[in-house]
Amino acid sequence: MVARHEGRVVFVRHGIPGELVRAQLTDAAPEAKFWRADVVEVIEPSPHRREHVWKAADSLVAHARGGLPVGGAEFGHIALAEQRRLKAEVVREQLARLAGVDEGPGHDVEVEAVSLLPGTDDDGGGLAWRTRCSFAVTAGGRLAMHAHRSDALVAVEHMPLAVPEINALRLWDLDLHGIERIEVAAPASGTAPLAVFTLGEGVAPSRLTEVLAGLDSAVSASAVGPGAGRAPLTVRGRGSVTEHVLGHHYTVTGDGFWQIHRRAPETLVGAAMEALDGVLSPGSQVADLYAGAGLFTAPLASAVGPSGHVLSVEGAPGTSRDARRTFKRQPEVAVVQGKVERVLRRHGGAGAFDAVVLDPPRAGAGREVVRQLIDIAPRAVAYVACDPASFARDLGWFKGAGWRLESLRAFDLYPMTHHVETVALLTAPR
C-alpha cells in the first residue's frame, strides 16, 4: 500500500487502501527516495480486513510483542476476494502506465482463483497451496523464517500456506543445531517429500544423521554446504522428486526450480498452450525461454511432434540438468544451459522460431531479449509473468515495434501475498 508523508512516498505493508492506520517505519534512510513501514495499529479498519490467517505473519501481533512478522503472507489480513480485486487493479494500472493499455485485453482483467484439486472449485481459502518452502534456523536450533527484508529470524511452527505434506513433517519439533537452511519440496502428487539441508560451517554431514532420526523415514534428504559440497549430496532416499503435469513427467532435484502453487504447473501450461493454439502445429520450430526444468518444453514438444523442434533454454545449471534428464530420449528437444540473451545470439536468427514461451524471473525479459525476439519475429509469444510491472515494461517495447496484446489472463497462484501471475499472448506485426 502507498502512503505519503511530507511529500515522500512510504510503502506500507499490512494495510488496506482507505484504512487509517498507525505505521512504524522499518526502512527510513533520511535521503532515501521512499521509505517503508509496517502497520502496527488500525484506527479505522477497511471492511475487507479479517483476522490474519497466520499469527507469525500478523504485523499487529508481532509489533505488539516487540518483534517483526515473518514475510510471505503480507495479504493474510485481507479477505480473499479483495486480495484478488487489488491484484487485478495493480495489473490494470501497470499495463496502463507502462504499456499504454487502456482498453481490451488486460484492461478488463480479473484475477482467477485456482482450486487445490482439478475439477473442484475449492481454493482452500487461499491456504495449503505451497509445495515448496524455504526455512532458516535460529541460533537455538529451531525452525524459523525471515522477517521481510531483514536478517531477523522468527521461529515458526505450522505454516498454513504449505501443503499438508510439508506440515506433517513437523520440522519445528527437530533440534536443528548445525543446520543453516532447509528447502522442502513436496510433489503435488502427494508422494514423499524431499528436504535439502544446508549444513553450517564446520558441521560434519554425520550431524544430519542425528537430525534425520527425528524425521519420517519415507522423506528423502540431501545435504549441501561446506561439509557436504555445493551440489546436493543424497543422504537418504532419492535426490529428486517426480512431478506429473497433464500426462508429462518431470524430474526436479531439491534445489531445482519448480512452480510453487500445487496447481500452478497445469494452470500455466493450460493457459499458455491455449493461447498458442492455432500457432503450433506438427513441424513447428519453437523456443521455451527461461525454461526451468522444462515445464512448457514437454507440451510444446508434443504439439510440434518429432518433425518439429523445441529449444529449451535455462540459466541455472542444476535446473537445466533436470531438464536434460527429462528430455534425454527426445531428439526434437534441445536443452541448452545459459543466459537467454547469449543463447539467442547463437540460435536465434530472423525467423528461427514460429512461437516462443517466455517465462522470465521477476525482473522480466529486459530490453535486450525483447529486442532479440522482435528481430527473430516469431508469429506469437506466450509471455508468462510473475511481475506485472516488468511484464508491462516489456510489453511496452513489443507494442512500440507493432506487436499486439491478443489476450491476457491472471491467476491467483500466490494467495495471501501480493504476487500475481499472468499469461499473455503477444503477436508480431504481419
Ligand SMILES: C[S@@+](CC[C@H](N)C(=O)[O-])C[C@H]1O[C@@H](n2cnc3c(N)ncnc32)[C@H](O)[C@@H]1O
Ligand atoms: C519464473 S522461472 C520459470 C521456469 C519454468 N518456465 C517453469 O515454469 O517451471 C524463471 C527461470 O529463469 C531462469 N533464469 C533467470 N534468469 C535467466 C537468464 N538470464 N537466462 C536463462 N535463464 C534464466 C531461472 O533459473 C528460473 O528457472
